[in-house]
Amino acid sequence: MAADYMDWLRREGRIVIVGASLAGLRAAETLRAEGFAGELTLIGDEPYEPYDRPPLSKSVLLGMASPHRTELPHRLDIDAKWRLGVPATGLDLTAKRVKLADGDEVQYDRLLIATGVRARPWPKEDEARLTGVCVLRTRDDAADLYQRLKAGPRRVFVIGAGFAGSEIASACREMGIPVTVAERAGAPLVGALGGVIGAVAADLQTEHGVDLRTHVTVTSLEGDSVGRVRAVHLSDESVVEADVVVVSLGSQRNTEWLTGSGLGAGPRGIACDAGCRAFDFRGIVTDDVFVAGDVARSPHALFGYQFLSLEHWGNAVAQAETAAHNMICRGADRRPHLWMPAFWSSMFGVNIKSVGVPPMGDQLMITQGSPAERRFVGVYGYQGRVIAAVSFDNTRWLEFYARQIERGAPFPVEYPTVDRRPENRQPVAADFPDPSLPTHGPTVTLSGYSPADQQLVFHPARH
Ligand SMILES: Cc1cc2nc3c(=O)[nH]c(=O)nc-3n(C[C@H](O)[C@H](O)[C@H](O)COP(=O)(O)OP(=O)(O)OC[C@H]3O[C@@H](n4cnc5c(N)ncnc54)[C@H](O)[C@@H]3O)c2cc1C
Numbered sequence: 001m002a003a004d005y006m007d008w009l010r011r012e013g014r015i016v017i018v019g020a021s022l023a024g025l026r027a028a029e030t031l032r033a034e035g036f037a038g039e040l041t042l043i044g045d046e047p048y049e050p051y052d053r054p055p056l057s058k059s060v061l062l063g064m065a066s067p068h069r070t071e072l073p074h075r076l077d078i079d080a081k082w083r084l085g086v087p088a089t090g091l092d093l094t095a096k097r098v099k100l101a102d103g104d105e106v107q108y109d110r111l112l113i114a115t116g117v118r119a120r121p122w123p124k125e126d127e128a129r130l131t132g133v134c135v136l137r138t139r140d141d142a143a144d145l146y147q148r149l150k151a152g153p154r155r156v157f158v159i160g161a162g163f164a165g166s167e168i169a170s171a172c173r174e175m176g177i178p179v180t181v182a183e184r185a186g187a188p189l190v191g192a193l194g195g196v197i198g199a200v201a202a203d204l205q206t207e208h209g210v211d212l213r214t215h216v217t218v219t220s221l222e223g224d225s226v227g228r229v230r231a232v233h234l235s236d237e238s239v240v241e242a243d244v245v246v247v248s249l250g251s252q253r254n255t256e257w258l259t260g261s262g263l264g265a266g267p268r269g270i271a272c273d274a275g276c277r278a279f280d281f282r283g284i285v286t287d288d289v290f291v292a293g294d295v296a297r298s299p300h301a302l303f304g305y306q307f308l309s310l311e312h313w314g315n316a317v318a319q320a321e322t323a324a325h326n327m328i329c330r331g332a333d334r335r336p337h338l339w340m341p342a343f344w345s346s347m348f349g350v351n352i353k354s355v356g357v358p359p360m361g362d363q364l365m366i367t368q369g370s371p372a373e374r375r376f377v378g379v380y381g382y383q384g385r386v387i388a389a390v391s392f393d394n395t396r397w398l399e400f401y402a403r404q405i406e407r408g409a410p411f412p413v414e415y416p417t418v419d420r421r422p423e424n425r426q427p428v429a430a431d432f433p434d435p436s437l438p439t440h441g442p443t444v445t446l447s448g449y450s451p452a453d454q455q456l457v458f459h460p461a462r463h
Helices: 005-010 022-033 140-152 164-175 190-205 315-325 396-404
Strands: 014-018 039-044 082-086 090-093 097-100 106-108 109-111 118-119 157-161 178-184 213-215 217-222 228-236 239-241 245-246 250-252 270-271 277-279 285-291 295-298 306-308 344-348 350-356 363-370 375-382 385-392 442-448 456-457
Touching: 014 022, 014 106, 022 039, 022 315, 082 270, 109 315, 109 363, 140 164, 140 239, 140 245, 157 164, 164 178, 164 190, 164 344, 178 228, 190 213, 190 350, 190 363, 190 375, 190 385, 228 245, 270 277, 285 315, 350 396
Parallel strands: 014 039, 014 109, 039 082, 109 285, 157 178, 157 245, 178 213, 270 295
Antiparallel strands: 090 097, 097 106, 118 250, 217 228, 228 239, 277 285, 295 306, 344 350, 350 385, 363 375, 375 385, 442 456
16 A cells, blocks of 8 residues: 555545444544544434443333433544434445435545444334334334333233343343243353353343243234234244233344445445455455444454454444554554454343353353352363353453463363362353354355356345
């Protein structure tokens, strides 16, 4: 990259950020803090300035914070043009233009995509439209759900016992509302933390009065004569009456607007290199399009260069800062996104925190405390290395295990640890769902035989 181009870009170039939320704002602030003096535009489809999402499933549902007062603090004046309430609808990589839903087009020299994810809706559209059927991703969703909980429903039904669904169930119980949770796996949090820790989460839920149904799926939602949800039908043929149903089936990546742009964007997110530069759909890295936050998939050297999609608050901040730095520096000064994955949650009075990538772990050891006491640390191993750790009400140890992951410490953990119990000396299978089951169809296929004939064909994704 010619040095004089970079000097020009930093002085008077145009940077556009699509996605005006956590990653978008933190990237904008980093650009200014690192001396970008050119034109900065933030495009966001929500009508609000960037706000924080973690409180939406915690303090907001409990009425301890208003959904309209979770704005993210601005660390400095970013002097940007804000285009809020207008989705980006297309990208022309050759002309370097972002197309907007209102017909406008915005020209860029460097582009950052930070369009995040949205809640996966209930798949049957007529049932999803019933009054009382909700999702939780945005502050409008949180305001709506809070009003419904405040109104004192007879029962809330939560479909899906991942972190979000479990936090919502916890808020319901704290408000004294009867709640049923349905989960296809054998326990809550199984996809994120495996079956052993999932069993602890299941006990937590039932001890707090949650009617937890596992190994079941919801087959249909039933409405009354005026279009309000009244009951939920399950695959075990049981029927549960409920007047609020929260669909908590994970997320979908906001990449449809890039279909046909030539970028490597699909249902798994937007692939990028460790320096946050997006790949085109052939797998060749672009020079002027960067990605950050929940929508990004990037390789992590510590985890075998696997492409990780992390829907973690801390990842969005760190990746946005790295992307912004790399957007305006010379090649030799670029740095990789090497953030140690870390996630926190709180539910049923317990703080849960993880570091590393638990779903990569095939084995688990309890190294401190005891699951029976709901206060412990579990360490995950993968091919003889420490790969992740999780704590229930024992956060102070996670920093230590983060360092163990960084230095590739051996697993099983041999060294003595504080509060190690004799019954936990041996590792057990971490018990994650079978990763070989396909979740998405292919987005690219290859035709032709000789290298000269071979052509990659892009298939728009089914989300
Ligand atoms: C209820 C809830 C609780 C959470 N709790 C935790 C927690 O306890 N711990 C934790 O680590 N993480 C938590 N998270 C995750 C964390 O909030 C996310 O990792 C973080 O918000 C990611 O930021 P982002 O900027 O990448 O994406 P987002 O916050 O999703 O922002 C993307 C923005 O881009 C917009 N957009 C999408 N498409 C377009 C388009 N075509 N044009 C313009 N704009 C577009 C979206 O509407 C959105 O405003 C939680 C998330 C939710 C929803």
